[in-house]
Amino acid sequence: MLLIIDFFWEFKVVEGFGVSQVVDSDNPNFKPGDIVSGLTGWEEYTLIYKTEQLRKVQPDNVPLSYYVGLLGMPGFTAYAGFYEVCAPKKGEYVFVSAASGAVGQLVGQLAKLHGCFVVGSAGTSQKVDLLKNKLGFDEAFNYKEEPDLDAALKRYFPQGIDIYFENVGGAMLEAVLLNMRIHGRIAVCGMVSQNSISDPQGIRNLFALVTKRVRMQGFLQSDYLHLFPKFLEDIIGYYKQGKITYLEDMNEGLESGPSAFAGLFTGKNVGKQVICVAKPQ
Amino acid sequence: MLLIIDFFWEFKVVEGFGVSQVVDSDNPNFKPGDIVSGLTGWEEYTLIYKTEQLRKVQPDNVPLSYYVGLLGMPGFTAYAGFYEVCAPKKGEYVFVSAASGAVGQLVGQLAKLHGCFVVGSAGTSQKVDLLKNKLGFDEAFNYKEEPDLDAALKRYFPQGIDIYFENVGGAMLEAVLLNMRIHGRIAVCGMVSQNSISDPQGIRNLFALVTKRVRMQGFLQSDYLHLFPKFLEDIIGYYKQGKITYLEDMNEGLESGPSAFAGLFTGKNVGKQVICVAKPQ
Structure with a gap:
């Protein structure tokens, strides 16, 4: 099982939740171009063996970075x-x-x-x-x-x-x-x-x-993962109906990571802190 | 509404839970000789106006003092x-x-x-x-x-x-x-x-x-008073079947109150501390 992906990262040390695009895979459940969310490294390309923790993301007019925050x-x-x-x-x-x-x-x-x-x-x-x-x-x-x-x-x-x-x-x-x-x-x-x-x-x-x-x-x-599908349905519905708003604080580039991380401890970020490492192809 | 009672006291200052016998009453729900549990004063005879907090005790071969402890x-x-x-x-x-x-x-x-x-x-x-x-x-x-x-x-x-x-x-x-x-x-x-x-x-x-x-x-x-009848039934049943034991520390006479009270803070009592003020007639 080999899966290489890249993309957005949520803010954690060494590993973090990210939304990524599959570059290559020998796992039949994932093919190049798929968008997935789950634990990845803080790096542009990540090799993932534990594919059971990944969730496929169905693009549906919601910003992909929301899958590490509002929808994650x-x-x-x-x-x-x-x-x-x-x-x-x-x-x-x-x-x-x-x-x-x-x-x-x-x-x-x-x-x-x-x-x-x-x-x-x-x-x-x-x-x-x-x-x-x-x-x-x-x-x-x-x-x-x-x-x-x-x-x-x-x-x-x-x-x-x-x-x-x-x-x-x-x-x-x-x-x-x-x-x-x-x-x-x-x-x-x-x-x-x-x-x-x-x-x-x-x-x-x-x-x-x-x-x-x-x-x-x-x-x-x-402990509540059985509710995850209903959660996605409810929150995507509320979001599309304009009933909820979501604030995120997006920094561009992996190199912005350290200063964004430090900013968490002084309240610099407003809303969910995310780093955009690359855009989807 | 007038009710004069005496008997056992649980250990509290000024007022406390007691099991008492009605000496006289102008409340039709209570008659002389009835045994009741509820809040009474620390005294040999108490005048009780708030009769709604009293419960009648049905003597059933369980020591009456248990109604301020095990059954209270x-x-x-x-x-x-x-x-x-x-x-x-x-x-x-x-x-x-x-x-x-x-x-x-x-x-x-x-x-x-x-x-x-x-x-x-x-x-x-x-x-x-x-x-x-x-x-x-x-x-x-x-x-x-x-x-x-x-x-x-x-x-x-x-x-x-x-x-x-x-x-x-x-x-x-x-x-x-x-x-x-x-x-x-x-x-x-x-x-x-x-x-x-x-x-x-x-x-x-x-x-x-x-x-x-x-x-x-x-x-x-x-908050659970609706369960009280079932509690009494269950615990009296367990007690009579010998499935539970109850430890109380009985002191005789109202005058033993202060030393028994002080003893609570040094762990002197073993089990529920009660004071026997008088025996039922």
Whole structure:
């Protein structure tokens, strides 16, 4: 089994999710010219032996790079996390952290489509503006400008939070715990604020889980793969109907990789960070 | 509505759960001689206006004091938490902290009846001995003698923990998070280690919720009251068949209250602490 492919890369070290075109293949399931998504190397041409992790992409007037974001793992994480873990009900109060990211932006839009009230947090005023004016969030705020996150949440959710889609951890999670409503749900997707810390911050206020009878559940999209075909159908449908928007931050050329990667840690990117290595033939 | 009652008290300040006998009543639902359980004052005779919180007790060869423990709120907490929150499966690995307490001792026994492997922690060697030799736990350990709780859990659960019934919080919860199995469940009943601390300890290792896809859920028995009749039927049945044992620590006389209360904080009591104020007429 030999498959040589090239194309777009999502932002990971050494290996990453990419959308690629098959250059040559001795696997009968893949032929030159096919477009596939899956794990590839950070390089212009990749030799892939583990072909079972590849998905064929059917070009359908959606930008191919969306298959590493909106229509790939991040989008599916949002979809599975929101519908399967958060168990949302119409009219509920939803808070999303890292809301302009590849996952958060879709969670917020799905919540709006579901009839929820949605507030997002992000780390720049540009992102806050996008959340409110382009992605349809009811409200958004810049957490870096809030000296008291508990007070900020009480301002946006005077009635409390039913659903928290957790992407950041740390002080934000502590503040959210103080503001959950009875029988609320916290879907734990990530805790990016703790990623580069060797001694992660301890979370106080967990006793609120008892007093408010909150369910806090970690999840990975890979547990829900049976829903992937329905996810693609639903999200491509919403996108084509103009019901959802997708923000990505595209850099051109493999050589732009290091600076784009470093930019993730300072909030430089707006939306899903992708690198375009080559265009399809 | 007037109801004067006396009897057993569970251990709480000012008000507490008690089993009492009606001395006099102008409420047609209660007549002198009736036995009731519910909130009463710490006193020999109590005047109760809120009669809707009282339950009538049908004497059936079970000690009356059990209605503030095994057959009262603590027992029902164990029952609802284990069956409804932990969603146990036969053969799963279950860990219970504060395992000799009124709640923990029943959780462990229900888990054994359900076909699980059960380990409990407690704070004295006497309690550890009771867990292993009287309550039927597979294993038990004294957390005060374990300098490394993570290592202790790895010793008792080399394959990891499917269900953690959380009563203590703090360092034990942090260690448990490192030892959960994929798709494990943590039922958060209490965090007694943090009760008297003004600045509760932060819990690290929460990211394990994501990597292990763990559900951590706080609960209160009051959300499950529709199950109370079935609970009484099941537990009285198990008790009469000798399938479960119940440990209580009975002190005689209202004047024994303060020392028994203080003893809770040093682990002096073994099993449910109750005070016998008077015997039924």
